[in-house]
Amino acid sequence: MTxxxxxxxxxxxxxxxxxxxxxxxxxxxxxxxxxxxxxxxxGTELARTSDIPVGGGKIFKDExxxxxxxxxxxxxxxxxxxxxxxxxxxSVSGGTINCNCxxxxxxxxxxxxxxPPATQPLAEKKITVEGDSIRLA
Numbered sequence: 001m002t003x004x005x006x007x008x009x010x011x012x013x014x015x016x017x018x019x020x021x022x023x024x025x026x027x028x029x030x031x032x033x034x035x036x037x038x039x040x041x042x043g044t045e046l047a048r049t050s051d052i053p054v055g056g057g058k059i060f061k062d063e064x065x066x067x068x069x070x071x072x073x074x075x076x077x078x079x080x081x082x083x084x085x086x087x088x089x090x091s092v093s094g095g096t097i098n099c100n101c102x103x104x105x106x107x108x109x110x111x112x113x114x115x116p117p118a119t120q121p122l123a124e125k126k127i128t129v130e131g132d133s134i135r136l137a
Contacts, residue, residue: 042136049075049132057092057108064088065125066097067134068108075129077136078111078122089122097122 046060046067052075057068059080066089068076078097080089087101096105096114104118111122126137 044136045133046077046127046136047134049129049134052134055095055108057097059089059092059097061088063136065136066092066122067127068092068097070095070109075127075134076109076111077125077127077134078106079125081122082106082118083113083120083122084118 044063046063046065047058049069052058052067052069054069054072057066059066061080064080066078066080068078070076081087082089082099082101082104084099084102084104087099089097089106090100091098092108095108097108097111098105099118102117103115104113105115106112106118106122107114111124113119113121128135128137
């Protein structure tokens with residue numbers, strides 16, 4: 001009676017599953033303070049009001065936020081992650097926040113979808129404007 005060892009396929013599958021599990025557990029740890037995916041904390045100054053053009057906006061990649069000024073003196077903030085496939089948005093122009101991955105566009109006024117394929121709006125972020133300082137709330 002001969003016993004056959006594990007096949008090459010089963011060894012590769014087991015190795016891949018183990019690597020996947022280790023990789024996923026690394027990103028699932030909420031207590032990982034060294035992660036570069038941590039959003040900026042409340043009170044962080046994002047910009048001066050003069051940095052945000054009227055009818056436009058500015059993306060703050062590290063803080064994961066887009067600040068817009070739809071009308072003079074009115075400031076809004078949204079997440080910088082497109083709701084279609086979670087690509088970071090790339091630009092603000094023509095009254096929209098634009099994702100280059102698949103062409104989605106969002107209104108600078110309320111984050112609503114202005115052009116698909118995204119079907120959900122950008123999540124609003126809370127900011128405060130004191131004097132000419134824009135901060136995360």
